[in-house]
Amino acid sequence: MIYACHLDDLPKGESIRVMADVPIAVFNVDGRLYAVDDTCTHQNASLSDGWLEGCFIECPLHEAAFDLRTGAPTCLPAKRAVRTHAVTVAEDGAVYVHAAVAQPVAEGAA
Amino acid sequence: MKAVTVVGASLAGLGAARALREQGYTGALTVVGAERHAPYDRPPLSKDFLLGKAEAADLALAAEDDAALEVDWRLGTPAAALAPGRRAVVLADGTEIASDAVVVATGAAALPLPGAPRLAGVHTLRTLDDAEALRADLAAGSPRVAVVGGSFIGAEIASACAALGLETTVVEAAPAPLAAVLGPEVAAAVAGLHAANGVRLLCGTPVAALTGTDRVTGLVLADGRAVAADVVVVGIGARPAVDWLAGSGLELDRGVVCDPGLRTALPGVVAVGDAARVRRADGTTARAEHWSAANDQPPVAVRNLLAGRTVAAYARVPYFWSDQYGVRLQFAGHTRPGDTLRVVEGALADRAFAAVYERDGRAVAAVALDRPRAFTRLRKGLAA
Ligand code: FES
Numbered sequence: 001m002i003y004a005c006h007l008d009d010l011p012k013g014e015s016i017r018v019m020a021d022v023p024i025a026v027f028n029v030d031g032r033l034y035a036v037d038d039t040c041t042h043q044n045a046s047l048s049d050g051w052l053e054g055c056f057i058e059c060p061l062h063e064a065a066f067d068l069r070t071g072a073p074t075c076l077p078a079k080r081a082v083r084t085h086a087v088t089v090a091e092d093g094a095v096y097v098h099a100a101v102a103q104p105v106a107e108g109a110a
Numbered sequence: 111m112k113a114v115t116v117v118g119a120s121l122a123g124l125g126a127a128r129a130l131r132e133q134g135y136t137g138a139l140t141v142v143g144a145e146r147h148a149p150y151d152r153p154p155l156s157k158d159f160l161l162g163k164a165e166a167a168d169l170a171l172a173a174e175d176d177a178a179l180e181v182d183w184r185l186g187t188p189a190a191a192l193a194p195g196r197r198a199v200v201l202a203d204g205t206e207i208a209s210d211a212v213v214v215a216t217g218a219a220a221l222p223l224p225g226a227p228r229l230a231g232v233h234t235l236r237t238l239d240d241a242e243a244l245r246a247d248l249a250a251g252s253p254r255v256a257v258v259g260g261s262f263i264g265a266e267i268a269s270a271c272a273a274l275g276l277e278t279t280v281v282e283a284a285p286a287p288l289a290a291v292l293g294p295e296v297a298a299a300v301a302g303l304h305a306a307n308g309v310r311l312l313c314g315t316p317v318a319a320l321t322g323t324d325r326v327t328g329l330v331l332a333d334g335r336a337v338a339a340d341v342v343v344v345g346i347g348a349r350p351a352v353d354w355l356a357g358s359g360l361e362l363d364r365g366v367v368c369d370p371g372l373r374t375a376l377p378g379v380v381a382v383g384d385a386a387r388v389r390r391a392d393g394t395t396a397r398a399e400h401w402s403a404a405n406d407q408p409p410v411a412v413r414n415l416l417a418g419r420t421v422a423a424y425a426r427v428p429y430f431w432s433d434q435y436g437v438r439l440q441f442a443g444h445t446r447p448g449d450t451l452r453v454v455e456g457a458l459a460d461r462a463f464a465a466v467y468e469r470d471g472r473a474v475a476a477v478a479l480d481r482p483r484a485f486t487r488l489r490k491g492l493a494a
Contacts, residue, residue, distance in 0.1 A: 043154070049483040051490060060440075060482040061431060062405070077151075077405070079173045 004035075007093040015057075017048040020099040024085055027068055029055055034068035035085040035097045042078040111210045111378075111416070112137040115199045117189045118215030119143025121151065121401065122383030124171050125408035126213040131179050133412055140207050141181050142199065144188035144216070144351075147238050148172060153401055155241040156263050157433050160248065160270035166238060189216070192358040194376055211378040211415055213408070214355070214366050218348035218384040218399070223258060223317060231326040232342045235267060244343065248274060253340035255279070256329055258317055260287030260301070262432040264345035268309050269434040278309045279337050281329070283316040292441065293467065295451050296477050299458045300439060306461075307435045312337070350385045350397065363387060365397050371420030372411035380411040388424065400430040427492045437461060438482065442489040443475025455484045464488060 004010075004018045004026050015027045023038035025048035034055070038046050045061035052058075056074060058065045064078030071081040086098040116126045119141050127141055143149070150169040158164035184201065191200040198206040220234035231253075233244045247253065248271065255271045257264045260282030271278040284290070289297040304311040315331040320342060322328070328338040350365040361367040361375045365387030368374045372388065374381055381387075383404035389395045398407070403426070410424045429442040449467040456463030456479075464484035467475040473492060478485035 046482065049486065051486050058486075060486045062401070076173065077171075 001088075001096045001098045004087075004095040004097050007089055007095055010095060013052055015048040015050075015052065017046060018097060020085075020097065023048075024097055024099060025057075026087060026095065026097060027052060027057065029068065033087040033089065033095060035087045036066065036068060036071050036082040037085075039082075040064060040078060041073070041080040041082055047082065111135065113208050114139055114211045114213070114415075115207050115209035116141045116213040116215055117192075117199060118213075118217055118383070118385070119145070119147075119149050119183070119185060120215070120217060120383075120404070121149065121171060122217070122404040122408055123213070123215035124149040124176075125405060126215055126382055126412055127179050127181050128176070129409040129412035130416075133409070133416055135412075135416060137210075139179065139181050140199075140209070141183055142187070142189050142201065142207070143183070143185040145237055145239070146186035148183070148185065150238055152236070155238065156235055156266040157270065159241050160245055160267065161273055162245070166242075169238070189354050192355055192360070192379070194359055194379075212380075213411065213415070214352070214360075214374070214379065214381040214385050215383050215404075215408075216351040216354070216385045217404075219351045220344070221347045221349055223320065223344045223346070226320050226344075229320060229322050229326040230324055231322070231340060232320065232344065234344050235263060236348065244341075247341050248276065251340075252276060254338055255341045255343065256281060256337050256339035257343045257345060258329070259345035259347070260284075260304075260311065260313070261291070261345065261347075262288070262430075262434075264343070265300070265304070265434045266432060267343050267345060268304065269307065269436075272307050272309050272435065279339070280304055280309060280311045281315070281317060281331065281337065282311065282313045285314045287311070287313065291445075292477060293445055293447075293449065293451055295458060296465070299461055299463075299479065300434070303435045303437060303461065348384065348399070350387070352385055363395065367395060369420055370423035370425070371414040372407055372424055373414050373420055377418070378415070380415045382407040382411045386411075398428050400428060402426070402429045427489065429489065437480050439477070439479050440482065440485045440489075441475065441477045442485075443467065443473075443492050445475040449474060454488065455481055 010028045025038040026035045040059045049060045050057045055068045056065045065074045071084040088096050116123045149171040154164050187201045190202040220236040254277045257268045257280045260280045268278050268280045315333045318332045319330045366381040367387050368381045372380045387395050387397045414420050432439045445467040449469045453465045462480045464478040464481035466473040476488035
């Protein structure tokens with residue numbers, strides 16, 4: 001598991017990017033924390049820089065949106081899901097990301 | 111409506127086919143493409159494709175569920191005419207496709223250098239075939255490259271050439287590239303990327319001639335300066351590909367003129383993407399030559415096509431991006447001379463900033479270099 005930040009540093013509606021085997025984006029959606037792979041599955045953009053609307057993150061480059069609960073894209077141009085990761089908050093407010101096991105990197109960022 | 115033909119098989123054309131099915135059209139659907147390729151994404155052609163970081167397969171636009179669209183694809187033969195009297199689209203090989211309705215999505219074609227002879231080593235970049243030819247030429251030895259035109263595509267090509275380690279010169283006829291689009295301050299910051307990355311930028315002088323007999327050896331500027339080059343890439347703009355519509359009854363004016371709902375002068379014909387010129391309520395017309403318009407217009411056009419009247423207008427704020435020298439530029443809105451630039455985050459001098467253009471105290475456009483998060487927030491605040 002990877003230390004992401006202190007909960008105080010991730011207010012509602014905000015996001016941060018942490019480095020695991022690949023960058024991971026962590027979001028605070030009204031008090032619930034979600035983590036997904038940070039790089040959009042369409043081309044090269046960082047979802048932590050995107051526009052958060054409820055449980056959906058809109059990519060800052062071409063506006064594909066992903067459901068943070070499942071990682072699934074809800075519209076084109078993205079066709080593939082982003083990986084989701086579990087997030088826990090320790091008693092002291094430390095936010096941890098439990099990075100999913102890396103998948104073989106078959107597809108490069110086109 | 112029993113037969114709809116979409117003419118143009120790229121982002122806007124595929125988008126129109128998808129929108130037709132999504133909006134409940136169940137009749138015959140034909141998509142005509144001048145190129146032999148299935149729809150592909152053009153922006154990476156001047157970026158990752160030139161660098162060899164993306165291949166043709168990576169650019170394919172089709173998604174898995176597109177098979178359900180049941181499209182009759184007619185690829186590799188351009189449309190030659192629209193014959194509304196016969197309700198047909200006529201292809202260059204004489205084939206006629208019966209069409210109750212037509213979506214014009216033929217895009218634009220790259221402009222060649224006026225009056226220049228045909229020489230090996232001279233390229234434009236619009237299609238996948240163009241990009242393959244240019245990439246092959248850039249990989250042959252270590253050519254010196256001259257890019258004619260310093261706008262987005264020229265700058266992206268120069269950036270790719272610099273990344274490939276090639277000696278590169280950009281020649282721009284205007285006093286500063288992109289000043290008309292970005293305003294002087296931002297344009298200067300962006301133009302500075304060339305020098306910072308070892309690319310020579312020559313501004314304010316048009317190209318007078320290309321040199322060479324069979325193969326290009328360089329170019330000569332109007333002031334007599336010569337630039338030696340083994341490869342010349344011409345990036346001076348594009349012209350809507352609407353010649354095939356001459357005599358069809360459509361109003362043509364550097365594109366197909368249509369109403370804000372993308373409907374044309376002919377019932378049953380709509381236009382989308384680079385080929386569409388929208389006449390606004392105040393009578394002025396404009397084309398939205400961006401990926402985002404090609405992506406967003408088809409659902410609106412299709413809605414109006416199926417309704418038989420204009421029930422929705424395309425009213426999104428124009429948005430485009432450009433990747434140059436590892437820096438991402440994003441722009442949204444409309445700016446014009448006299449607007450005031452206000453930097454919201456970062457600094458122009460660092461070439462990392464987000465800023466708004468203000469007119470009468472109101473933000474009318476937003477721009478950023480490498481500030482995607484701030485940019486998106488500014489963009490969302492712009493009124494359509
Ligand atoms: S990079 Fe995210 S939608 Fe294109």
